Amino acid sequence: MERPNLLHWRYKYLHKIRKYRQEKRNIVNLINLDETWIDNDLTFKKCWQSNTVSGVISNVGSIGRVIIVHAGSVNGFVDNACLIFKAGLATGEYHVQMNKENFTRWLTEKLLPNIPPNSVIIYDNAPYHSVQEDKTPTKSSLKKDIVAWLTKKGINHDATVRKCDLFDLVLLHKPPDHEKNFVVDRIFKSHGHIPVRTPPYLCELTPLELTWAKLKYIIRSRNTTGNFNLTALKEVTNEAMSLIYPHDWQKFCQHVKDIEDKFWENDQKMVNLDNGKRKRKIVPMRNPNTTIKYSWRSLKSGTPMVIL
Incomplete structure (x- = not known):
């Protein structure tokens, strides 16, 4: 998967x-x-x-x-x-x-x-x-580096609070992945x-x-x-x-x-499945009052005889 x-x-x-x-x-x-x-x-x-x-x-x-x-x-x-x-x-x-x-x-x-x-x-x-310029701090960054990043970005913060609280501010203001410099x-x-x-x-x-x-x-x-x-x-x-x-x-x-085309084709098939476009075989539920009885011939062939 x-x-x-x-x-x-x-x-x-x-x-x-x-x-x-x-x-x-x-x-x-x-x-x-x-x-x-x-x-x-x-x-x-x-x-x-x-x-x-x-x-x-x-x-x-x-x-x-x-x-x-x-x-x-x-x-x-x-x-x-x-x-x-x-x-x-x-x-x-x-x-x-x-x-x-x-x-x-x-x-x-x-x-x-x-x-x-x-x-x-x-x-x-x-x-x-x-390699990034102005890299966003991570959890393993030093507290002083997190404070410096927040200061450079002009984000209001209290440098006396704990590192985890400062990192929450980083997560709130960090740029999306596609905007990494x-x-x-x-x-x-x-x-x-x-x-x-x-x-x-x-x-x-x-x-x-x-x-x-x-x-x-x-x-x-x-x-x-x-x-x-x-x-x-x-x-x-x-x-x-x-x-x-x-x-x-x-x-x-x-x-x-050719590999790109194959990926594109297969991914589109998966999109169609997610959108519910796959043809599903509907199997009706058996009537609970129906009794299924097997004969020797039906057991041999694997097909049950249904007796109402």
Whole structure:
């Protein structure tokens, strides 16, 4: 069972994307951005081998990782927008190793100068995408931060009362979720672009997930030793990107569009059910004075004989 707030978020997202597609923005201007990682021990786990051809050597201790940030559309990767850098750690979640500073620098120096005007930029809700300006305090915020926020907003309050009473004022005056002031959104809007965030837990709505899958497949096919050094890892990653062509992106984007259409269709069916449009089979109640008697034949066939 899906949570109602996530269903609503998905509906709003699909409504926006369908609108932009109808405006023909998907031809050049529907830009998807995302991040992924590549370890130097990225190899196939199984392969054919013989007496003369050895199998893939797998290195069980990864000592090198690169993080990739890129963007693309139905026409392929955005030119000159690729960023590949060495991760600070060779293990762990790469979202932890990516941060607001690296992402914002890539955004302003590599992405924005290389995309068409008035683009629709699609991205997820990773932490470094969701840094807020003038963030609304939470229950875990310090009392002094809650007081500072209320003061900045010009909200009358008594700073001597308990924190929970002050937080009630925050809940009363906080802006709705769709008005949160994200740094990344502000940057895009200031350059004339339209930011759109994908719903949580729906990575299948971005074609870059399929792009990363093909990228890693190509790298696995090149990495037969399982022990690339950092230079070789970057070289093979750039080579793999050059082998992902615009016609691949067109297939990936069409696949995502098919998923969007399927979600839209299924969600509409659920709306119809909620509105009572489902055809219900009416089964009349049995007369309480009716006696049901079973014969051997009726028991064999599973059909009772009704005797009034």
